[in-house]
Amino acid sequence: MNESQEMYLVHIARESEISNKPIPLRSLADHLNILPASVNQMIRKMEADGNVVYQPYKGVSLTKEGERQALRIIRNRRLWEVFLTDHLKFNYHQANNIACEFEHVTPDEVTDRLAAFLKHPQTTAMGKSIPGPEGEETVNLGSPLNLATAGEQVQVKNIQSAGTQRGFLIQSGIAPGKTIKVLAMKADGVCLLHPQDAPLVQLDSQLTHQIRVIPIKENEQTPQD
Amino acid sequence: MNESQEMYLVHIARESEISNKPIPLRSLADHLNILPASVNQMIRKMEADGNVVYQPYKGVSLTKEGERQALRIIRNRRLWEVFLTDHLKFNYHQANNIACEFEHVTPDEVTDRLAAFLKHPQTTAMGKSIPGPEGEETVNLGSPLNLATAGEQVQVKNIQSAGTQRGFLIQSGIAPGKTIKVLAMKADGVCLLHPQDAPLVQLDSQLTHQIRVIPIKENEQTPQD
DNA sequence: GATAATCTTTAGGTTGACATAAAGATATCA
DNA sequence: TGATATCTTTATGTCAACCTAAAGATTATC
Numbered sequence A, B: 001m002n003e004s005q006e007m008y009l010v011h012i013a014r015e016s017e018i019s020n021k022p023i024p025l026r027s028l029a030d031h032l033n034i035l036p037a038s039v040n041q042m043i044r045k046m047e048a049d050g051n052v053v054y055q056p057y058k059g060v061s062l063t064k065e066g067e068r069q070a071l072r073i074i075r076n077r078r079l080w081e082v083f084l085t086d087h088l089k090f091n092y093h094q095a096n097n098i099a100c101e102f103e104h105v106t107p108d109e110v111t112d113r114l115a116a117f118l119k120h121p122q123t124t125a126m127g128k129s130i131p132g133p134e135g136e137e138t139v140n141l142g143s144p145l146n147l148a149t150a151g152e153q154v155q156v157k158n159i160q161s162a163g164t165q166r167g168f169l170i171q172s173g174i175a176p177g178k179t180i181k182v183l184a185m186k187a188d189g190v191c192l193l194h195p196q197d198a199p200l201v202q203l204d205s206q207l208t209h210q211i212r213v214i215p216i217k218e219n220e221q222t223p224q225d
Numbered sequence C: 001g002a003t004a005a006t007c008t009t010t011a012g013g014t015t016g017a018c019a020t021a022a023a024g025a026t027a028t029c030a
Numbered sequence D: 001t002g003a004t005a006t007c008t009t010t011a012t013g014t015c016a017a018c019c020t021a022a023a024g025a026t027t028a029t030c
Helices: A003-019 A025-032 A036-048 A064-086 A092-102 A108-117 A163-171 B003-019 B025-032 B036-048 B064-086 B092-102 B108-117 B163-171
Strands: A052-055 A059-062 A153-159 A179-185 A191-195 A201-203 A211-216 B052-055 B059-062 B153-159 B179-185 B191-195 B201-203 B211-216
Touching (some): A003 A025, A003 A036, A003 A059, A003 A064, A025 A036, A036 A059, A064 A108, A153 A163, B003 B025, B003 B036, B003 B059, B003 B064, B036 B052, B059 B064, B064 B092, B064 B108, B153 B163
Antiparallel strands (some): A052 A059, A153 A179, A191 A201, B052 B059, B153 B179, B153 B211, B179 B191, B191 B201
């Protein structure tokens, strides 16, 4: 496995975190700044290696082994992000870019010791989950808010934005732990929300996608912790 | 500049630290596990880029610019070595191997912040000098013991070996700060020494090359610090 | 100072990741 | 359903770093 293929794997894994459907090659091409024709070739190789399955004209998804590999790399990337933000004082965006490079040259042994040095964090500064050494999810991050349906009540688990966006959301009563009622949800993700202790708010789909929630039952009380 | 060329530069710089003469292409080929024919090609490119000068059949040396680049990379490598040994508890040899990979993907900004995080160390665990941000030497490491002449008295500045070798030398009275009289020195580096407070000792050239010393005047007292 | 042994260079070949352009498949919409 | 727009694939080309093999220099030895 080489650096290129690792980037393909990670992108597929990250997209799969959200959509759960096969990822179209176009998505890979756009993200990696490569032409679809080149992606096609590479995907054939990766399929031959047993890391992905490809349904022509549909998209790619990870095999068990491919997912294992991807989680290993994502774990490494996110641990570096924690180091870079917490100890070297980079902002989240910079940390992410730098970690993208490191992940391809970091042996597993370094990843594990880095995890220990960082006291085994479970999420990055942006609230992204850090898988364990065997790829297991260590926290339940919930699902993107855009998948919720009108009438549903949800609890915010994570806000995967930084800076101004994050600040705005938290001021608007959309913060980790808070309960929100979904009043309306359009198919594209634009929605109308009623936060627990704050006025109604409309969100664009861009924001909606970055909020992770778990559904709660209507008659359940919000835990006071 | 890419990863390959960086490896070439670093090797030339490290060899130049010792010999000061143009480095034969064979030395690069051996060290990088590449055939001389390939090294030749690459050196032509690097010469075109202005990083080295090559005298055919003689060897390569660094230009001012090439040296600046090389020191930048070496600084980065050695800072990572410090992080890996001091914080992630790798031994020196492992740290060196890992740092070799990191050095090619670390932006200068990361290097500088890493230096700050590590409290601006001046040498690695093996006593190798860490250049400053502009490539300047921050400590006087002295010169290899094999360059000393019989009759000379020298002070040990650094021992660039690890583990058993280092332990043996220190037990034998050859430790940083100690004064040693050079009783005999063969052209190949094999020598006979009289450490300050210990019995005579013979050293093979391999060891002699890894001991860095500065000459002291006969009538000067060893400083007591 | 000639000849052998060794090192260096040149010329052409391989591989991996990408690009371009044209051919093939699918989706959209009247 | 048919025409068109869009996406996907195939075939071929480029580039960088390396290799192999053979030709060309240099150094060592007698």
